[in-house]
Amino acid sequence: MTDVYFLPERDMNPEGFRRLVKPAGAVIPEKGTSLAAIKIHPGEDGNTTFIPARIVKQVVDAFDLPAGRAFLTDTTVLYGGRRMSAPDYHVLAHQHGFSMPGLPPFIVADGLRGTSEIKVDLPSWCETRTARLAAILSETDAAVVLSHFKGHLLAGFGGALKNLGMGFASRGGKLFQHSSVKPRVKSKFCSGCGTCIESCGSGALSMQEGLAVLNASRCTGCGECLQRCPVGAIGVDWNQESGEFTRRLTEYALAVTIAVKVKYYVNFLLNVTPDCDCMRNGGNPMVADIGVLASKDPVALDQASLDMVTAADTIPGSPVTCPAGTDKFRAHRPQTDGTKALERGERIGLGSREYRMVNV
Numbered sequence: 001m002t003d004v005y006f007l008p009e010r011d012m013n014p015e016g017f018r019r020l021v022k023p024a025g026a027v028i029p030e031k032g033t034s035l036a037a038i039k040i041h042p043g044e045d046g047n048t049t050f051i052p053a054r055i056v057k058q059v060v061d062a063f064d065l066p067a068g069r070a071f072l073t074d075t076t077v078l079y080g081g082r083r084m085s086a087p088d089y090h091v092l093a094h095q096h097g098f099s100m101p102g103l104p105p106f107i108v109a110d111g112l113r114g115t116s117e118i119k120v121d122l123p124s125w126c127e128t129r130t131a132r133l134a135a136i137l138s139e140t141d142a143a144v145v146l147s148h149f150k151g152h153l154l155a156g157f158g159g160a161l162k163n164l165g166m167g168f169a170s171r172g173g174k175l176f177q178h179s180s181v182k183p184r185v186k187s188k189f190c191s192g193c194g195t196c197i198e199s200c201g202s203g204a205l206s207m208q209e210g211l212a213v214l215n216a217s218r219c220t221g222c223g224e225c226l227q228r229c230p231v232g233a234i235g236v237d238w239n240q241e242s243g244e245f246t247r248r249l250t251e252y253a254l255a256v257t258i259a260v261k262v263k264y265y266v267n268f269l270l271n272v273t274p275d276c277d278c279m280r281n282g283g284n285p286m287v288a289d290i291g292v293l294a295s296k297d298p299v300a301l302d303q304a305s306l307d308m309v310t311a312a313d314t315i316p317g318s319p320v321t322c323p324a325g326t327d328k329f330r331a332h333r334p335q336t337d338g339t340k341a342l343e344r345g346e347r348i349g350l351g352s353r354e355y356r357m358v359n360v
């Protein structure tokens, strides 16, 4: 049983955030040369529902990290867009406010093109033998993980576990995690707009006789085309996927905790959209803003976050309408079950699904 700390949305101010992060203690010693990573997601170009820089700054200030020894970080991605290479990602993060005065610098964790990596061996009870993670972890002494809790196309929902497992993976690690995902073009719905072809960074899609066609041998399974198709003409072949993505994601999350001491996890239950911040448009929020949860245990934290979203009523404009007590993410995408990652996380020793909620 782990403690999960809750700060309601109305108390989100510097004093409230100080109470929320107090249980973390000192992330790194006040004196010395150790360095602290603050994992964030500055949002894809066009996305407006990522956690704003001004709120990230309040939380970072609350940790009271030694000046000059902390940095904000994230990794590059597999698909087309502004986050594929470090220079473009830096500019995007700047445009999204993540260079505001007083914030630590934003440093991309896996090199210019996502190929700077370290290899981390996993325990024998994991099916993944070795995880390929962002090289910056080898020089980082401690980390805190700030996550926007929202839906995700493949994982069901994204919170602390996804931010760890996918968010710290190198390009090779991301490829491995996605390689079980097989997209499928549903020709009868395809309008031939070409959006998916532009978004595919692997050249796996082409236009034939006015319809998108997939070359499966080139596809990395990154999932970008699924997110970008405006008419939902690309789906996942769930018969082939069978939960492999979630298993790999969760084992990668464990690998990150082996590579670096993660001192605290913070989940923001604000703008709980059906899709993630990797999308230009994550969709309308499903529930009213709830607040912020934090814990030393990523499994307990994601379980508590899911429970709070489940307990809430849907709001006008939500993509799903269902009563309080319903898993909104499951209602929106019946074939994805985010609780699989929680089950797996508990089984491999990442944390506990049992928690005690503490109001701060």
Ligand code: SF4
Residues within 6 Å of the ligand: 079, 183, 199, 200, 201, 202, 203, 204, 205, 214, 218, 219, 220, 221, 222, 223, 224, 225, 226
């Ligand atoms: S076809 Fe494959 S590689 Fe290309 S965007 Fe879709 S999932 Fe990614």
Ligand code: SF4
Residues within 6 Å of the ligand: 185, 189, 190, 191, 192, 193, 194, 195, 196, 197, 211, 212, 228, 229, 230, 231, 232, 233, 234
């Ligand atoms: S984005 Fe969708 S509708 Fe447009 S070409 Fe691709 S599959 Fe067809």
